[in-house]
Amino acid sequence: GDSVTQKEGLVTLTEGLPVMLNCTYQTIYSNAFLFWYVHYLNESPRLLLKSSTDNKRTEHQGFHATLHKSSSSFHLQKSSAQLSDSALYYCALSGGSNYKLTFGKGTLLTVTP
Amino acid sequence: ETAVFQTPNYHVTQVGNEVSFNCKQTLGHDTMYWYKQDSKKLLKIMFSYNNKQLIVNETVPRRFSPQSSDKAHLNLRIKSVEPEDSAVYLCASSTDWGGVQNTLYFGAGTRLSVL
Numbered sequence: 001g002d003s004v005t006q007k008e009g010l011v012t013l014t015e016g017l018p019v020m021l022n023c024t025y026q027t028i029y030s031n032a033f034l035f036w037y038v039h040y041l042n043e044s045p046r047l048l049l050k051s052s053t054d055n056k057r058t059e060h061q062g063f064h065a066t067l068h069k070s071s072s073s074f075h076l077q078k079s080s081a082q083l084s085d086s087a088l089y090y091c092a093l094s095g096g097s098n099y100k101l102t103f104g105k106g107t108l109l110t111v112t113p
Numbered sequence: 114e115t116a117v118f119q120t121p122n123y124h125v126t127q128v129g130n131e132v133s134f135n136c137k138q139t140l141g142h143d144t145m146y147w148y149k150q151d152s153k154k155l156l157k158i159m160f161s162y163n164n165k166q167l168i169v170n171e172t173v174p175r176r177f178s179p180q181s182s183d184k185a186h187l188n189l190r191i192k193s194v195e196p197e198d199s200a201v202y203l204c205a206s207s208t209d210w211g212g213v214q215n216t217l218y219f220g221a222g223t224r225l226s227v228l
Contacts, residue, residue, distance in 0.1 A: 032156045
C-alpha cells in the first residue's frame with residue numbers, strides 16, 4: 001500500500017537559517033498527488049502546498065517543494081526560517097483510485113531566536 | 114477564515130461513558146471526514162461520508178459510530194470510551210469524493226481526555 005516517510009520527528013532551527021523537511025513516499029500510482037499540510041498550535045491544520053507534476057517547483061507563503069518521482073521525494077524548503085514557522089508539518093499522498101489521503105508521521109518544526 | 118466548526122473544543126470524561134462530537138461545514142462540500150490525531154501526532158482517517166453516505170470505514174473499534182443528517186454535518190459518537198480514545202478528533206471536508214487532488218479543510222479539533 002501507499003506510505004509516506006518523514007524521517008525527522010523534530011527539527012529545531014535558529015531564525016534565519018534555511019528550512020528543509022524531508023518527505024519520501026511509496027506508491028504504485030503514476031497520478032499521485034503529494035501535499036504538505038501545516039498545523040499551527042491551537043489552529044486547524046491547513047494545506048500549505050501540493051503537486052503532482054514531476055520536477056516542477058511549487059511555492060506558497062515562502063515555502064517551496066519539488067516533486068521528484070525518480071527519487072519519490074517531496075521535501076519542503078524555505079530559505080530563511082521565521083519564528084512564526086514553528087508548527088507541525090505533515091506530508092501526505094493520494095493516488096490511483098484510492099483517494100484516501102495517507103499522512104506521514106509529521107515533523108514538528110521549532111524556530112528559536 | 115474558519116469554515117469547519119467542531120464542538121466541543123475539549124471534553125474530559127471517564128472510562129465507560131458515552132460522548133458525542135459535532136461537526137458542521139459551511140463550504141458546500143459533498144464529503145466529510147473524521148480523523149484521529151493521537152498523542153504521537155499520528156493522523157489516521159476513521160470515517161468518510163459523501164452526501165450523507167458512508168464510503169470509508171477504517172478499522173476502528175465498534176464503539177465508534179459516525180452520524181450524518183445532511184452533507185454539511187457529520188457527528189461522531191463513542192459509546193463507552195476507553196483510555197486509548199484520548200486524542201484530538203479532527204473533522205474535515207473536501208469538495209467531493211474521488212479526486213486525488215482534493216484539498217482537505219479541517220476543523221480545529223475536539224480534544225478528548227479519558228480518565
